[in-house]
Structure formats: structure tokens, C-alpha cells
Amino acid sequence: MNASRTARERVRAELIREITDIARRHLATEGATGLSLRAVAREMGMVSSAIYRYFPSRDDLLTALIIDGYNALGEAVEHADAACARDDFTGRWLAVCRAVRAWALAHPHEYALLYGSPVPGYAAPQDTVAPAVRDTAVYGRIVADAHHAGRLTPPPICPSPPAILAQDAEVVRSLMPDVPDDVVARAIVAWTGLFGMVSFELFGQFNNTITHRAELFEHNMACLARLLGLPE
Amino acid sequence: MNASRTARERVRAELIREITDIARRHLATEGATGLSLRAVAREMGMVSSAIYRYFPSRDDLLTALIIDGYNALGEAVEHADAACARDDFTGRWLAVCRAVRAWALAHPHEYALLYGSPVPGYAAPQDTVAPAVRDTAVYGRIVADAHHAGRLTPPPICPSPPAILAQDAEVVRSLMPDVPDDVVARAIVAWTGLFGMVSFELFGQFNNTITHRAELFEHNMACLARLLGLPE
DNA sequence: GCTAATAGAGAGCGGTGCTCTTGACGAAGG
DNA sequence: CCTTCGTCAAGAGCACCGCTCTCTATTAGC
Numbered sequence: 001m002n003a004s005r006t007a008r009e010r011v012r013a014e015l016i017r018e019i020t021d022i023a024r025r026h027l028a029t030e031g032a033t034g035l036s037l038r039a040v041a042r043e044m045g046m047v048s049s050a051i052y053r054y055f056p057s058r059d060d061l062l063t064a065l066i067i068d069g070y071n072a073l074g075e076a077v078e079h080a081d082a083a084c085a086r087d088d089f090t091g092r093w094l095a096v097c098r099a100v101r102a103w104a105l106a107h108p109h110e111y112a113l114l115y116g117s118p119v120p121g122y123a124a125p126q127d128t129v130a131p132a133v134r135d136t137a138v139y140g141r142i143v144a145d146a147h148h149a150g151r152l153t154p155p156p157i158c159p160s161p162p163a164i165l166a167q168d169a170e171v172v173r174s175l176m177p178d179v180p181d182d183v184v185a186r187a188i189v190a191w192t193g194l195f196g197m198v199s200f201e202l203f204g205q206f207n208n209t210i211t212h213r214a215e216l217f218e219h220n221m222a223c224l225a226r227l228l229g230l231p232e
Numbered sequence: 233m234n235a236s237r238t239a240r241e242r243v244r245a246e247l248i249r250e251i252t253d254i255a256r257r258h259l260a261t262e263g264a265t266g267l268s269l270r271a272v273a274r275e276m277g278m279v280s281s282a283i284y285r286y287f288p289s290r291d292d293l294l295t296a297l298i299i300d301g302y303n304a305l306g307e308a309v310e311h312a313d314a315a316c317a318r319d320d321f322t323g324r325w326l327a328v329c330r331a332v333r334a335w336a337l338a339h340p341h342e343y344a345l346l347y348g349s350p351v352p353g354y355a356a357p358q359d360t361v362a363p364a365v366r367d368t369a370v371y372g373r374i375v376a377d378a379h380h381a382g383r384l385t386p387p388p389i390c391p392s393p394p395a396i397l398a399q400d401a402e403v404v405r406s407l408m409p410d411v412p413d414d415v416v417a418r419a420i421v422a423w424t425g426l427f428g429m430v431s432f433e434l435f436g437q438f439n440n441t442i443t444h445r446a447e448l449f450e451h452n453m454a455c456l457a458r459l460l461g462l463p464e
Numbered sequence: 465g466c467t468a469a470t471a472g473a474g475a476g477c478g479g480t481g482c483t484c485t486t487g488a489c490g491a492a493g494g
Numbered sequence: 495c496c497t498t499c500g501t502c503a504a505g506a507g508c509a510c511c512g513c514t515c516t517c518t519a520t521t522a523g524c
Contacts, residue, residue, distance in 0.1 A: 008470085008521080008522075012470095012471095031349075032349075033351070037511085037512070037513090038510075038511065038512080039510095039511095046472075046473095047472065047473050047474070048511095048512085048513090049472080049473075049475095049513080049514080049515090050471070050472050050473075052512095053471060053472080057513080058512065058513090112348075112349035112350075113349075115431075115437070116349030116435065117344035117349050118344075118435055119265070124436070129440065155387065157389070157458035157459065158455045159454050159458070161448075162451060164444050164447050165447055165451065167443065167444070168441065168442050168443055168444055171440075172442075185448070185451055188442075188448065188452065189425065189429075189452045189455050189456065192425060192428040192429045192432050192452070193421065193424065193428055195428050195437075196424040196425055196426070196427050196429070196431065197428070199347075199428065199431060200424050200427065203347065203348065203350055204350055205347070205427075208361065208403075209403050209404065210400050210403075210404075210420075211399065211400055212399070215394055215397055216393075216397055216400065216417070216420065219391065219393045219394060219417055220417070220420065220421045220424070222390075222391050223389075223390045223417070223459065224421065226389035226390055227455065227459050240490085240491080240501085268479085268481085269480085269481070269482090270480065270481080271480095279505070280480095280481085281482080281483080281484090281504070281505075282503050282504070284481095284482075284483085285501080285503080289481080289482080290480095290482090
């Protein structure tokens with residue numbers, strides 16, 4: 001009875017898995033707007049209406065892919081960080097940067113889904129927020145570790161953040177505990193700088209201009225590391 | 233004969249203008265994927281097939297909107313820069329940053345079209361590249377002006393760029409003449425940082441985290457100014 | 465074994481981009 | 495002046511989309 005129930009559940013889970021797999025493949029080749037429930041159903045030998053037994057709408061399928069994407073990126077970032085010596089904070093930051101860029105280049109459409117223009121009419125449900133910060137959590141840990149090890153020497157060039165940002169810093173501190181406001185602010189600069197760089201490359205802003213993208217990326221991330229206060 | 237020909241051309245130009253106006257309004261409310269030729273035609277009291285006399289495909293209409301968007305953003309940036317004292321280089325940089333952010337917040341869907349995920353299957357034709365660098369050209373002038381005025385003091389924290397980037401720097405130098413490679417590299421860091429920040433805010437990455445976005449933006453752009461070497 | 469839940473199939477609605485054909489109109493040339 | 499030719503709006507139609515509804519067959523649980 002329990003076994004039989006799980007039997008049905010199992011085939012259902014298997015079908016859901018197959019749907020998302022096919023959908024992810026379609027996403028990778030055609031992009032988000034080219035993802036169609038009917039095409040997925042066709043490839044599964046199903047009639048289109050049957051898909052709705054498993055995903056009540058196209059947006060729900062998209063949500064599943066988004067969550068998968070955040071988790072895949074987060075996992076890649078976690079692995080990259082884990083492969084570094086714990087006290088090599090600059091190395092950990094650079095490893096995270098490279099992991100983000102590599103994953104984005106390998107999965108451009110998924111990256112666009114996560115960090116590109118939001119799909120109109122689509123509101124990210126609450127289930128996405130936890131996977132969405134997996135990569136940021138790794139980054140926050142690096143910043144916090146470096147700070148607590150006394151290896152984060154703020155460059156003298158940055159102004160100190162206005163007092164009003166203290167509230168927001170408090171929220172961000174859940175990812176990088178016990179770090180002062182100015183470090184939080186610089187951490188945001190570096191983090192947005194990383195994704196600005198990756199997005200520019202991936203979304204075509206470097207076309208006809210930058211050819212040595214890996215080298216430029218490496219150099220720019222080193223610059224941001226210095227701005228963040230990481231040692232050389 | 234010439235007058236009559238221009239008469240026909242005139243009504244044609246007027247219709248094209250009306251189509252793009254309506255399309256831009258639809259784009260602003262529904263976003264790029266919600267832009268439909270049929271809806272535009274409906275609003276014009278035309279039958280959908282008639283639109284194809286003026287825009288051979290949906291992508292061509294999109295291209296027109298993209299060019300308009302680049303020009304609108306470029307114009308906003310040019311005006312913001314022009315309103316500053318020529319030798320207030322930091323002020324000019326900050327004015328450009330604020331102009332980009334303000335325009336993006338006012339036209340989120342157009343910004344997404346320009347700097348968000350590329351529309352799948354859409355390749356930007358060559359006509360878009362000139363308008364696309366209007367804002368960057370303004371930025372390049374600021375950097376070059378500051379450098380030649382001797383007001384660009386490179387912070388000691390940045391590594392110098394690898395020699396291989398010299399080729400790409402040569403291309404970038406068409407926008408900021410006679411500027412050394414290391415300045416070019418830092419200029420790219422700041423520029424991608426600006427758009428990374430705007431994109432994060434606009435694409436929802438700051439949801440549930442950052443509330444004082446204008447203040448954070450201001451502070452971060454000041455940080456990037458210092459990284460760039462601009463005076464306080 | 466019977467009942468109730470579940471899954472798939474099919475038809476259908478309104479929408480999309482795009483193509484092709486048809487008929488009307490206006491401008492240019494004999 | 496009249497004809498010819500290019501332009502344009504219109505309509506029908508194709509293949510696709512998301513999504514809903516109904517009907518039937520299967521299956522699980524009592």
C-alpha cells in the first residue's frame with residue numbers, strides 16, 4: 001500500500017524529471033521564449049494537455065528551471081570555493097568569479113534566465129529565493145572570513161557609506177556576519193561588478209570590441225579584489 | 233513630381249512613425265515578448281498583414297525600437313554631461329551614472345531590451361552599433377578629458393593589465409583617445425560596474441535586500457570613481 | 465469487487481508571426 | 495486622356511502557442 005503509493009509517486013516524479021530535462025535542453029538551445037509546453041509534450045510522445053497534469057502552467061515549468069539553474073550555479077561556485085585553501089581569500093574570490101563566468105558561458109540561456117531581463121508577467125515565487133542566494137552566500141563567507149582574519153585592508157580611496165545604508169547592511173550581514181558597513185558596501189560593488197562584467201560579455205556588449213575576454217575578466221576581477229580590500 | 237513623390241513618402245514615414253510610437257507604448261507596458269504586430273495593427277485600425285508593408289518582420293520593428301532606445305539613452309547621457317562644468321570630471325561621471333539609472337528606471341523594458349538578455353534568434357544588425365555607443369562615447373570623453381587634464385590619478389591598488397590587452401585597448405581608445413592601457417582597463421571596470429549595479433536593481437536582484445537603492449547607487453558610483461582615479 | 469482518484473486523449477478557444485492572393489487607388493508615361 | 499504600373503489595405507489561411515474542458519481508461523484503496 002505504501003509501496004504501491006510510492007510506486008505511483010515514483011513514476012510521477014520520474015515524469016516530472018523527464019519533462020524538466022527536456023525543457024532544460026530546449027531552453028539551452030532555443031532560449032526562454034522558445035520554450036514551449038507543446039514541444040516538450042511532443043518530444044515525450046504525450047499530448048500537450050497531459051503536461052498540465054504535472055506543471056499547471058508554463059511559468060511553473062520556468063520556475064522549476066530557474067530553481068535548478070540557481071542550484072547548479074550555486075553548486076559550481078561552492079565547489080570552486082571549496083577547492084581553495086581557506087586562508088587564500090583572494091584565490092577564493094577569483095575562483096568564485098571564474099566559476100560564475102564559466103557556468104554562464106556554458107549555460108548562457110540559463111544565466112539569462114537568472115540574471116537577465118525578467119520574464120514579463122512572471123513573478124518569482126518564494127521558493128526561488130533560497131537557491132538564488134547560494135552563490136552569494138559563498139561570496140559572503142569569503143568576505144567575512146577575510147575580514148575576521150584581518151586580511152581585509154580597506155583601500156583608502158573609498159568614501160564611507162552614508163548612515164542610512166546601515167539598515168540594508170544589517171540584512172546583507174546575514175550572509176557575511178559581523179562585518180562593518182563599509183565592507184558591506186564595497187562587497188556589493190565588487191559583486192555587482194562581477195555580474196556586470198559577465199552580463200556585458202554574455203549579452204553581446206563586448207562584440208566588435210573586446211576579444212581577449214578571459215584576460216580582461218581576470219584583470220578586472222583582480223582590480224575589484226583590491227577595491228574590496230583583499231590582499232594581492 | 234518630386235513633390236508628389238515626397239507626399240507619398242511623407243505619409244509612409246508618418247505611418248512608420250505611428251507604428252513605432254504605438255509599439256513603444258506596448259513595449260513599455262507589456263515588455264518585449266508582449267509586443268505583437270497584430271495588437272499594434274489593431275490599435276491602428278489596420279489589418280495585421282498591412283503592417284508588413286512597413287516592417288517586414290517583428291524583428292525589424294524591434295530593431296527600430298532598439299535604435300530609438302539607444303538614442304534616447306544616449307541623448308539623456310549627453311544632456312547630463314553637458315550640464316556639468318567641463319573640468320568637474322567626477323561630477324560629470326556621477327551625472328552620467330545618474331542619467332543611466334534614471335533613464336533605466338523610467339524605461340525598464342527598453343533598458344532590458346538594450347542591456348538585458350538578448351532576444352533569442354535576434355541578431356542586432358549593423359545599424360544599431362552607432363547609436364549603441366552614444367552613451368559610452370560620452371563616458372570615454374570624460375575619462376580622456378580627465379586624463380589629459382592630469383586629474384586622473386590611478387590608485388596604487390590596481391595591478392597593471394597584461395600586455396595582451398593592448399590590442400583591445402587600441403579599439404577602446406577610439407572612444408577615449410590617447411589614454412594608456414591601464415586607464416582603459418579601469419574604465420571598463422567602472423563602466424561594467426555601473427551597468428551591473430543598474431541591472432541588479434532593475435532585474436530584481438536587490439528585492440528583499442536593498443531598500444535605499446538611490447543612496448547605495450550613489451555611494452557605489454563614488455567608489456568606482458575613486459577606483460577609476462577621479463578626484464574626490 | 466466496488467468506488468473514487470488519477471492520467472491521458474481529444475477537441476476547442478483565442479491568440480501569435482507570417483504568407484499569399486485579390487482588388488482598389490494614385491502616380492507616371494505614351 | 496487614358497493606360498500601365500507600383501503601392502497599399504484587406505482577407506483567408508498555415509502552423510504554432512498557452513490553456514481549458516470533457517470524456518475515457520486505468521489504477522489505488524476500502
